[in-house]
Structures are given as structure tokens and as C-alpha cells.
Amino acid sequence: AQSVTQLGSHVSVSEGALVLLRCNYSSSVPPYLFWYVQYPNQGLQLLLKYTSAATLVKGINGFEAEFKKSETSFHLTKPSAHMSDAAEYFCAVSPSGAGSYQLTFGKGTKLSVIP
Amino acid sequence: DAGVIQSPRHEVTEMGQEVTLRCKPISGHDYLFWYRQTMMRGLELLIYFNNNVPIDDSGMPEDRFSAKMPNASFSTLKIQPSEPRDSAVYFCASTQRRGGRSNEQFFGPGTRLTVL
Numbered sequence: 001a002q003s004v005t006q007l008g009s010h011v012s013v014s015e016g017a018l019v020l021l022r023c024n025y026s027s028s029v030p031p032y033l034f035w036y037v038q039y040p041n042q043g044l045q046l047l048l049k050y051t052s053a054a055t056l057v058k059g060i061n062g063f064e065a066e067f068k069k070s071e072t073s074f075h076l077t078k079p080s081a082h083m084s085d086a087a088e089y090f091c092a093v094s095p096s097g098a099g100s101y102q103l104t105f106g107k108g109t110k111l112s113v114i115p
Numbered sequence: 116d117a118g119v120i121q122s123p124r125h126e127v128t129e130m131g132q133e134v135t136l137r138c139k140p141i142s143g144h145d146y147l148f149w150y151r152q153t154m155m156r157g158l159e160l161l162i163y164f165n166n167n168v169p170i171d172d173s174g175m176p177e178d179r180f181s182a183k184m185p186n187a188s189f190s191t192l193k194i195q196p197s198e199p200r201d202s203a204v205y206f207c208a209s210t211q212r213r214g215g216r217s218n219e220q221f222f223g224p225g226t227r228l229t230v231l
Binding site for chain 1: 148222
């Protein structure tokens with residue numbers, strides 16, 4: 001069984017400030033982890049993914065996430081928020097075994113960027 | 116590539132009517148997923164297919180919901196009869212098996228369903 005917990009359904013940051021969106025996972029097998037972004041009235045777009053290679057993963061739009069096994073965490077960060085980062089962000093987990101293609105999503109965190 | 120295509124983008128119908136949502140996955144992808152997104156329940160997996168065969172439909176809420184994939188380039192999600200509580204955004208996603216490793220899912224733009 002696997003699950004994802006995203007702490008904070010809504011996060012507000014000032015433009016130029018650090019963005020930190022938290023994700024903790026639970027998985028009975030080594031996981032693959034993903035961050036997706038959803039802009040208003042659009043589908044989900046992949047930001048980055050961890051698939052058991054480097055623990056620090058860099059994604060699009062300046063985002064990165066670090067896989068910490070000891071903390072079962074995969075927090076998303078960006079050094080400097082931009083107005084265009086305002087969106088909803090979803091963390092997801094998938095088993096790493098062959099043939100496992102289901103994603104389990106967290107509830108999402110809505111990011112607001114204040115000018 | 117055109118990406119995952121869904122139609123219609125918006126659907127407004129009355130309670131009791133049949134609703135059919137359509138999806139065309141990315142060419143070459145052999146997994147197709149249907150999700151439902153609501154404020155209360157977030158993003159839920161309804162059903163997924165592999166090579167046009169339904170693998171897991173445990174997320175389908177009721178017998179009123181059915182999904183088919185007659186070929187590799189087309190899938191439908193049908194609700195009959197529809198109810199107001201079915202109002203949600205329905206997403207289709209696809210992915211391709213590659214060496215047995217988990218791959219990202221590519222999402223369509225969604226269909227916003229409103230049942231009056």
C-alpha cells in the first residue's frame with residue numbers, strides 16, 4: 001500500500017521568496033515519486049520525478065526536489081517565486097516494481113504568490 | 116505530438132441523462148487512465164487499461180459508470196444515468212511501458228462535467 005501526505009492545502013509566498021511545498025510518502029516498496037503542477041482549467045503537467053537515480057532532482061521552471069529516505073519525504077523547492085508559479089501542486093507516488101504504473105496522488109497544495 | 120486529447124471540454128447535462136466522455140491517448144502509449152477530480156475528494160483513479168484491457172476498475176464509484184477501450188487510440192467513460200454528485204473534472208492520462216520502469220503519466224486537459 002502507498003499513500004502521500006501534502007502538508008498545507010494552501011501556501012502563500014511573496015514574489016522572490018523561497019517556495020517550499022512539503023510531501024511525505026508511505027510505501028511498502030521502494031517508490032518512484034513525482035511532482036505535478038496544475039494551472040487553472042488545465043490538466044496536470046509533470047514538474048519532476050525521482051526514479052532511484054540521483055536523490056536531488058531538478059525539474060522545469062527552476063523547481064527541484066530532494067528524496068530523503070530516512071524522512072520519507074520529497075519536498076519541492078524553488079529559490080525565488082515568480083507570479084507565474086501560482087498554481088496547484090500535486091505530489092504522487094508509484095511502486096518501483098515492474099508493471100506498476102498506478103500513481104497515488106496527494107490532496108494538492110495551492111500556491112499563491114503575492115506581488 | 117498532439118498530446119492526450121479529450122472531448123468535450125465542457126459538458127452540462129440534466130440529471131438522468133447519459134453522458135459519454137472521450138479520450139485519445141498519445142500514440143504508442145499502452146496504458147490509459149481515467150481520473151476524477153473534485154474539491155472534496157481530490158484526484159481519484161477510476162479505472163486503467165493496459166493494451167486496451169481493463170486492469171483495475173476498483174475506483175469506479177458505481178455501476179452507473181462504465182469505461183471501454185475498443186482500440187489503442189480511443190477510450191470512453193460513460194455515466195448512465197448521471198446525477199448531480201457526478202459533477203467533477205474528468206481527466207484521461209496515458210503512459211508507455213519502458214523497460215518495466217514507472218513513467219510519467221501525460222494528462223489531457225480534462226472534461227468539466229456539470230449535472231443539473
